[in-house]
Amino acid sequence: MNEELKIGVIGTGMIGQDHIRRITEVLSGARVTAVTDADRTRAEEVGARRGATVFADSASLISSDDVDAVMICSWGPAHIDAVLPALAAGKPVFVEKPLATSQGDCVKIIEAEVAAGKRLIQIGYMRRYDAAYAALKATIDSGAIGAPLMYHSAHRNASVPPDLYTDDMAIADTMVHDIDVARFLLDEEVSQIRVIAGRKNSVGGALRDPILGVMEMSGGAIVTVEVSVNIGYGYDIRGEVSGETGTAELAESNHVVVKSGDGFAGRVPADWRERFIEAYDTEVQDFIDNARKGVVGGPSAWDGYAIQVVSDAGIEAARSGRAVPCAMIEKPTLYN
Amino acid sequence: MNEELKIGVIGTGMIGQDHIRRITEVLSGARVTAVTDADRTRAEEVGARRGATVFADSASLISSDDVDAVMICSWGPAHIDAVLPALAAGKPVFVEKPLATSQGDCVKIIEAEVAAGKRLIQIGYMRRYDAAYAALKATIDSGAIGAPLMYHSAHRNASVPPDLYTDDMAIADTMVHDIDVARFLLDEEVSQIRVIAGRKNSVGGALRDPILGVMEMSGGAIVTVEVSVNIGYGYDIRGEVSGETGTAELAESNHVVVKSGDGFAGRVPADWRERFIEAYDTEVQDFIDNARKGVVGGPSAWDGYAIQVVSDAGIEAARSGRAVPCAMIEKPTLYN
Amino acid sequence: MNEELKIGVIGTGMIGQDHIRRITEVLSGARVTAVTDADRTRAEEVGARRGATVFADSASLISSDDVDAVMICSWGPAHIDAVLPALAAGKPVFVEKPLATSQGDCVKIIEAEVAAGKRLIQIGYMRRYDAAYAALKATIDSGAIGAPLMYHSAHRNASVPPDLYTDDMAIADTMVHDIDVARFLLDEEVSQIRVIAGRKNSVGGALRDPILGVMEMSGGAIVTVEVSVNIGYGYDIRGEVSGETGTAELAESNHVVVKSGDGFAGRVPADWRERFIEAYDTEVQDFIDNARKGVVGGPSAWDGYAIQVVSDAGIEAARSGRAVPCAMIEKPTLYN
Amino acid sequence: MNEELKIGVIGTGMIGQDHIRRITEVLSGARVTAVTDADRTRAEEVGARRGATVFADSASLISSDDVDAVMICSWGPAHIDAVLPALAAGKPVFVEKPLATSQGDCVKIIEAEVAAGKRLIQIGYMRRYDAAYAALKATIDSGAIGAPLMYHSAHRNASVPPDLYTDDMAIADTMVHDIDVARFLLDEEVSQIRVIAGRKNSVGGALRDPILGVMEMSGGAIVTVEVSVNIGYGYDIRGEVSGETGTAELAESNHVVVKSGDGFAGRVPADWRERFIEAYDTEVQDFIDNARKGVVGGPSAWDGYAIQVVSDAGIEAARSGRAVPCAMIEKPTLYN
Numbered sequence A, B, C, D: 001m002n003e004e005l006k007i008g009v010i011g012t013g014m015i016g017q018d019h020i021r022r023i024t025e026v027l028s029g030a031r032v033t034a035v036t037d038a039d040r041t042r043a044e045e046v047g048a049r050r051g052a053t054v055f056a057d058s059a060s061l062i063s064s065d066d067v068d069a070v071m072i073c074s075w076g077p078a079h080i081d082a083v084l085p086a087l088a089a090g091k092p093v094f095v096e097k098p099l100a101t102s103q104g105d106c107v108k109i110i111e112a113e114v115a116a117g118k119r120l121i122q123i124g125y126m127r128r129y130d131a132a133y134a135a136l137k138a139t140i141d142s143g144a145i146g147a148p149l150m151y152h153s154a155h156r157n158a159s160v161p162p163d164l165y166t167d168d169m170a171i172a173d174t175m176v177h178d179i180d181v182a183r184f185l186l187d188e189e190v191s192q193i194r195v196i197a198g199r200k201n202s203v204g205g206a207l208r209d210p211i212l213g214v215m216e217m218s219g220g221a222i223v224t225v226e227v228s229v230n231i232g233y234g235y236d237i238r239g240e241v242s243g244e245t246g247t248a249e250l251a252e253s254n255h256v257v258v259k260s261g262d263g264f265a266g267r268v269p270a271d272w273r274e275r276f277i278e279a280y281d282t283e284v285q286d287f288i289d290n291a292r293k294g295v296v297g298g299p300s301a302w303d304g305y306a307i308q309v310v311s312d313a314g315i316e317a318a319r320s321g322r323a324v325p326c327a328m329i330e331k332p333t334l335y336n
C-alpha cells in the first residue's frame, strides 16, 4: 500500500486524543479519517480540529470505506463491542489495554480472530516497544546470560489519585504491565501467582501499597514484582533478569548527571508519559507499517487473554493470601 | 499549512537517501516530491523508487511549484550554488554540514539571507537535537551549576578509512561537531584555538591521532576537545561542563547492563548513526514543522560561518603549533 | 588498657589463620599469644610461625593468664564448647558464624551471657562492618527514604564446590548473611519465611539453585532474597530498600570503568574475600578496640540465635513449599 | 625485624598528629617513640598523650637509638634540614609533600641519597596508594586499552580559604597531585607545561580559578588537568586515560544510590580526608612494612624533584601565558 493508512478512532478521550496527535503530527504513513465517542460533543470537537469525519457509533465507523484500520481507545468494558465488529470486517485493529474486562470476553475475541484465520489485533502493551526492554529481551535471546531463571521487576509510581485508585487496580491496571513483560522476556506463561502485602505506605492512607507479586512460570522461572504507587520521587521502572551464567538489567534512563549540592544526581522520569513516550510512538508506527503491508504484529489477543487470567488470579491471591493457579485454555496455533 | 510540505532533495547519495527515507517512512507532515543529483542515473533510481519527480539540476528543482522547501545533501563544494538560489526563491532550505567550504562563501550566504530579511537556512548540526545534549543545555540554562567555566569534550570514533581520512579532516569533519556544541552550550564564540598532537595511535599509521583542541571562548570559558578516530571500541561522545557551583555531564547511552564473564558491561554505540539516529529524525521533523508554519530555526548560517572560521583556525593551529585567533565579521542582528 | 590485647585463637584452619594474619600484620592494638586446634600439628605450625603458645585444648587456652580475649574459629559444632567456658571466664569472645548449630545451643549461650550480666560475645557477621551496608543503614536511619517497606537482596556466588555444597547450605551458609542484613537494616525480626525454588541452573547439576526467599518481618516489611550460587561472573551482592518516599541501594564496588571491545565494563569481585576484605578488618579492629575498653559490640548472641531460628525455618520452608513461622523466645533486655 | 618499628615524628601539627594516630590506633607493626616540634609545648602535649619521648630538635631525635625510622611532618621549608641528617644516619624517612621547596634543595637530597647508595626516602604522595588509582594503573599496565595516549584529570575542591590560598598554590599545592599521578600512570616525565586561565569563578573573588594545565610528556602523551578549588559540591577527583584501543577512568566512589525528591543521587566526598583516608593508611603501612624489611619504596626523592620542576614551570607558565619546558638533571640509576 503506497497510500496513507486511514484510521478510524473509537474513543476520543485522553489516550484517544493522544494517539490522534501522534498519528497526525509525529508518525508517518497514516492519517485519522474517522472518529466516534460515546460523548458526541467531544467527538465533534476532536473531529473538527483534526479534519476527521464524526460517526454516530462504532459500527458505522468500522464499516466505513474511509476506514482502513481501527483504533479502540474507549473504556475497557466497551472494547469487546468494537473489537468483534472490526474482526468481522476483517480490518486491523489496535486495542488499548485491556483487551476486554473478563476472561470470557477475551476468549470470545480469540475465537473470532481464530475464525478470521489471521491476526488482526494488536494490544497497546507498549513496553515491548521500549528500546530498553527490547535490548533486555535481545540480551536474553543472545544467550549472553544463559537460560533466564529469575526476573525481578519493580513498578513504582510517584502517586495515584487517592479517591480513584483501588487495591485491585494495583494489579489490574499497574502490575499487568509487569506480567506482560515477564511473559515477553521469559517466553513462558504464568503458572501461579502470590501477592503479599505488608506494612502500608502511610502516604496512601488505607491503600494496600506496596505489594509484592511472586509468580512461578510454566517453564520454572520465578518472577518477583514490587508495585509501589505513592513513592513520590518519580516513575521508576526496574527490571533485572538472573540467568544461568549472568544477569541483565535495565539501565537508568537519565541523559545527564549533575554534580552540585553535596553529590551527584540524575533524573527519574516523572510519569509513564515521559518514560514511554517513544515506545508509544514506536508501537503505533509498527501498527501502521504492518497494516499497510496487510499484517498485524505486536502483543496479541492471546497476550491480552493470558494477562487477564493472571490479573484475575492476582486479585484473588491478594484477597486470599494464597497462591492461585492460572488456568488457561489451550493456545490456538494462530498465536505460535 | 495543513497540506504536507513538499520537499525537493538536491543530492541523492547516502545522506540524501537517508533523509528521503526519514521523510517518507518515519516523519510526519512532509513528502519528497522532487530530486536531483549530479549523477542523473542515481537520481532517476531514487526518484522512481520514492515517487518523486527527477529534475535536471538544482535551479529547476528549486524553482518548481511542486517544491515548498529544499534539502541540500550534495557534497560541500556544491552547497553554495544551491543555497543562494534557494534563498533567492525565498524557500526554506535545510543544508547538510558544512554550510560552504570557505569563509568567503559563508559570508556571501549570510549576506543573501540578511538581504532576504528572515532566516531561511537550517544547517544539519544534529547534536543540538540530541536529547542528551539538549538536557545538558537545559541544565546549564537552569542555573543548576552556576555560570559555565570549562567544557570538556571527547569525540571518539571506532575507526576511519585509512586511505580517505586526513589530518585536516580530524578538524574539518570531526571536531566541527564539538566546536558547534561548545558554542551552543556556552553561548559564546571561540576567540582562539590551539591544537596539540602527541604520540600517534599506531592503529592509524601516519595519521595525526589523537589530537587535543584547546579553545578560549569570547566570554572567557575554556574548552578542551579530544578527538580520537581509531579507538576501536565504538563511537563515544563525552561532554562535561564545569561551572561555578557544579558540573554536568552526558550520561552513558546504554539501555542494559549485563553481568557475565568477570564483571559488568554496557554498550557503546557502534557509530554516529546508532548514537544520533533520533537526533537526525528530530532535526528534520523540526525543519518540517517550522517550514509548515513559515519559519526556520535550528543551527543558522551564522553558526555555519562561525564553525568554518574556527575549523580553518584549527587546521592552521595544528600545522603551526601555535594558538590561532578566530577573527569574525560582525554578527548581523538577524542571528540574535 | 594501654597494653596490647592478648588474643587466644581456637581453630587454626583457613579462617583462623586469616584472622591471625589480620591481627598480626594489619590491625592495631592486639597480638595473638595463644592458639589451639583439634589438629595439633597444624596448631604447632601456626604457633611457631606466629610466635604464639600452643595449648592442648580450648579450656586451658581460655583460662590462661596470657589470654585477654578469645577468638573461636573452629567448626560450628565445636563452638558451644568454647563459647560457654569463655563466658564463664568473663573474657570477650569473638565467634565466627554460626554462633552454634542448634537453636537450643544458642539459647544456652544466651542464658549464660545473660547470667554473666553483660555482653561478651561478638559474632562474625561481617557485612554490618562493610562501608556500603553501613551507608545503606545510615541512609535509612536518616529518614531520607521514609520508613522502609521492602528490602530486595541478591546473593550471588561465582561457584560452589559441587560435591560439598548442599541444598540446605544455600540457606544455612549463604542466605544467613541476607537474613542478618535484613534484620540489621530494617530493625525488625523475621516473622515467617517462604523459600521458592524453580528451574535449576544446569551448571549446578542437581543442586536446587537459584532459590528465592520471601520473608515477612515483625513490623510488616517484606524481604526478598535471591540466592544464586553458580552464576559464574563473580560474587555479586545487591541490596535495595524501598521506603515510603524513596529507595536506597548498594552502588557497584568497582574502582575503574574500562571501555574497549564494543562497550564499557567494570569489575565484580571474584569472591567474598575480595568484596569484604575491609569489613573483616573493621569487625576485628572493632572487637579489639572494644575489648581494650572492656566492652563488646557488633552482632550479638541474640542475632546469632535469631538467624538460627530463621535459617531452620527456611530449610523447612524449602522442603515443604509452605510458609514457616519463626517462633522465638522472649528477647532478654541485655540485647536491647 | 620481628620487633615493632620505632618511629620518630618531626612536626606534631595537624598532619603529624594524624599520622601518629594512624600508627598508634590503626596500623600494625610500629609505634611512635619520639616526637619533636618547633612549638615545644605542642610536642610536649602530643608526646605525653601518646607516650612518646619529646626531643629538643630534629638532630637529637634522628640520632636516638629509640628511633628506627623518621617521619617528617614539619612545614615544607624545614624538610631539608631533617631529611639530610636522616639520610646521614641511614634511617628510612617518610617525608610529607613537598620533598623540599626548591629544585636546588631537591637535588641536594637526591645527591645525598645517591651517596647513601640506597633508597631511604618515601614521599607522601598518597594517591598512588589509593585503590582506584592503583586499579587504573593496573588496567593500563595490563594492556587492556593499549598504549596510553592522553590523560584527563580533574581536581576539584569544595572550597579553599579565601585569605590563605593563592594563585600559585593552585599549582604548587593542588595540581602537584595530578602531576604526580600523570607521571605515575603514564611512566613518562613532563616535557613542558602550559597553564590557561579563563573566566574566574566569582565564588573565589580575585582568585585565578579554575585553571587548565596542559602537559606534553616525554614519550608524547598529552595530559590535561582542570583545577577548580571553589566548586562547592565536594572533593571530586576524576581521571580518564585514553589509549590506542580503549579508555579507562576512575569510577565514582559512592557506596549508596538514593532515589528521592525527583531523581537519583549519590555522594561525592566532602574533602580529601574522606576521599583518601584509606590511601593514607596504606602508604604509611607500606612504609612500616618496608622499613621492617630494611627497604624503602613508594614515591621517591626523584619523584619529589620532578614534581618540583613541573610545579615551578607551571607557575611560570601561568604567569607568562606561554609553554614552559621542564628541564631536569639526569636521572640517577638509583631511581630506575
Ligand SMILES: [Mg+2]
Pocket (backbone or CB within 6 Å): A023, A024, A025, A026, A027, A028, A029, A030, A031, B027, B028, B029
Ligand atoms: Mg502522519
Ligand SMILES: [Mg+2]
Pocket (backbone or CB within 6 Å): A027, A028, A029, B023, B024, B025, B026, B027, B028, B029, B030, B031
Ligand atoms: Mg511523511
Ligand SMILES: [Mg+2]
Pocket (backbone or CB within 6 Å): C023, C024, C025, C026, C027, C028, C029, C030, C031, D027, D028, D029
Ligand atoms: Mg597488631
Ligand SMILES: [Mg+2]
Pocket (backbone or CB within 6 Å): C027, C028, C029, D023, D024, D025, D026, D027, D028, D029, D030, D031
Ligand atoms: Mg600500631
